[in-house]
Amino acid sequence: xxxxxxxIEQQNSSDEQHSRQHDDVETVVGPSVHVEGDFSSEGNxxxxxxxxxxxxxSKLFTSEKGxxxxxxxxxxxxxxxxxxxGDVKIDERLELTKSAQVLGDIECGVLxxxxxxxxxxxxxxxxxxxxxxxxxxxxxxxxxxxxxxKKEKNxx
Amino acid sequence: MYVYLYDNYLRNKKFESTIKDIETxxxxxxxxxxxxxxxxxxNTQAVIEEEIKRGAxxxxxxxxxxxxxxxxxxxxxCKALFGFLPVGTENSIAGVLGIPVGEEACDxxxxxxxxxxxxxxISNRNRYFISQLHIPSxxxxxxxxxxxxxxxxxxxxxxxxxxxxxxxxAEKGKESFVVHPQDGKLEAxxxxxxxxxxFKDKFEEPSLFPFEEMKITGSKxxxxxxxxxxxxxxEIIIKLAKNRIEMIVGKERAF
Numbered sequence: 001x002x003x004x005x006x007x008i009e010q011q012n013s014s015d016e017q018h019s020r021q022h023d024d025v026e027t028v029v030g031p032s033v034h035v036e037g038d039f040s041s042e043g044n045x046x047x048x049x050x051x052x053x054x055x056x057x058s059k060l061f062t063s064e065k066g067x068x069x070x071x072x073x074x075x076x077x078x079x080x081x082x083x084x085x086g087d088v089k090i091d092e093r094l095e096l097t098k099s100a101q102v103l104g105d106i107e108c109g110v111l112x113x114x115x116x117x118x119x120x121x122x123x124x125x126x127x128x129x130x131x132x133x134x135x136x137x138x139x140x141x142x143x144x145x146x147x148x149x150k151k152e153k154n155x156x
Numbered sequence: 157m158y159v160y161l162y163d164n165y166l167r168n169k170k171f172e173s174t175i176k177d178i179e180t181x182x183x184x185x186x187x188x189x190x191x192x193x194x195x196x197x198x199n200t201q202a203v204i205e206e207e208i209k210r211g212a213x214x215x216x217x218x219x220x221x222x223x224x225x226x227x228x229x230x231x232x233x234c235k236a237l238f239g240f241l242p243v244g245t246e247n248s249i250a251g252v253l254g255i256p257v258g259e260e261a262c263d264x265x266x267x268x269x270x271x272x273x274x275x276x277x278i279s280n281r282n283r284y285f286i287s288q289l290h291i292p293s294x295x296x297x298x299x300x301x302x303x304x305x306x307x308x309x310x311x312x313x314x315x316x317x318x319x320x321x322x323x324x325x326a327e328k329g330k331e332s333f334v335v336h337p338q339d340g341k342l343e344a345x346x347x348x349x350x351x352x353x354x355f356k357d358k359f360e361e362p363s364l365f366p367f368e369e370m371k372i373t374g375s376k377x378x379x380x381x382x383x384x385x386x387x388x389x390x391e392i393i394i395k396l397a398k399n400r401i402e403m404i405v406g407k408e409r410a411f
Contacts, residue, residue: 026364026366027364027365027366028362028363028364028365029363030346030347030348030360030361030362030363031360031361032308032309032310032348032350032360032361033306033307033308033309033346033348033363034306034307034308034309035304035305035306036304036305036306036307037303037304037305038303038304039300039303039304040303041366043366048361049363053304
């Protein structure tokens with residue numbers, strides 16, 4: 001008779017989920033907000049607006065579709081759906097969704113690129129074990145030049 | 157020795173029985189003490205300092221969110237252990253501190269679970285704010301930790317700095333944020349104004365920035381509401397006062 005109605009319990013649990021969701025995101029740059037200057041956080045960063053300055057976090061960096069970051073980004077993990085004009089350095093996993101645009105070099109551990117994402121820059125990933133043949137050739141060429149130099153010196 | 161600071165509204169007959177129950181429970185726990193009734197213009201800092209000189213060890217605020225903010229905005233300067241007995245409605249801070257409203261709060265007080273809390277400090281006004289600081293939509297620029305500036309696309313922005321009181325953005329229903337008083341940072345919510353409606357201003361999605369120091373400047377004087385007091389400023393600097401107050405809290409606290 002005096003039991004709590006089921007819909008109130010459901011509402012409470014959804015409220016808890018909501019608050020937990022906001023707990024995960026510590027810094028939010030809203031869609032009509034412009035941030036100017038270097039901006040770092042020890043928590044997650046969610047960008048929906050414009051950031052003109054370096055962004056640094058030790059956790060997750062997320063940029064939404066329509067957002068713009070006009071400097072370098074450093075983070076542990078990242079999910080990019082907006083535009084970044086600058087270098088992106090991610091320690092672990094970088095995910096580029098179909099609306100993502102990156103104009104700059106990328107350095108990451110794991111790269112996930114969805115069809116439609118645009119990149120203009122160098123992509124460097126850690127852990128590669130194959131030797132670079134171009135580097136080998138360059139090394140040989142340098143060696144040959146050194147030998148020729150030695151011969152010339154001996155002749156003189 | 158315990159000193160109890162009663163808010164003026166508790167004289168109302170509606171609260172008579174609750175106050176009686178509380179006083180009985182406090183006597184049972186042997187923590188009953190001196191009662192001081194606060195008036196609207198009572199200088200709480202002077203009252204607390206005087207009572208500490210007389211040997212008070214615990215200052216207990218009896219009232220609601222407004223009482224809590226009013227007493228601690230000045231009283232936080234005093235080195236004392238604070239307790240809180242919430243009575244009546246408008247008691248959202250009590251929930252964050254894990255203190256039940258009414259008679260059951262005496263159990264929490266008797267258990268003396270002490271925690272140090274961070275609060276906000278308005279440096280150019282020489283006062284603390286405990287629960288919330290609010291700037292209604294005004295032409296302001298915000299600079300965080302002397303590192304980055306935040307502007308709205310449209311000039312006007314509304315700003316709320318939360319400490320103990322949860323921020324509730326009522327426009328979109330039940331979007332509530334849980335505030336952590338011990339995380340070593342204050343949280344600032346910014347809502348840029350998008351235009352004017354028929355009856356009220358329209359706002360865009362809020363931004364959230366945790367910070368330790370924030371400078372708010374305006375070309376014109378803007379209103380600042382902190383713990384129920386409204387002032388007009390052209391520049392304010394808000395800093396985090398880490399571990400400033402020692403408080404008795406409940407087991408069910410939200411941090």
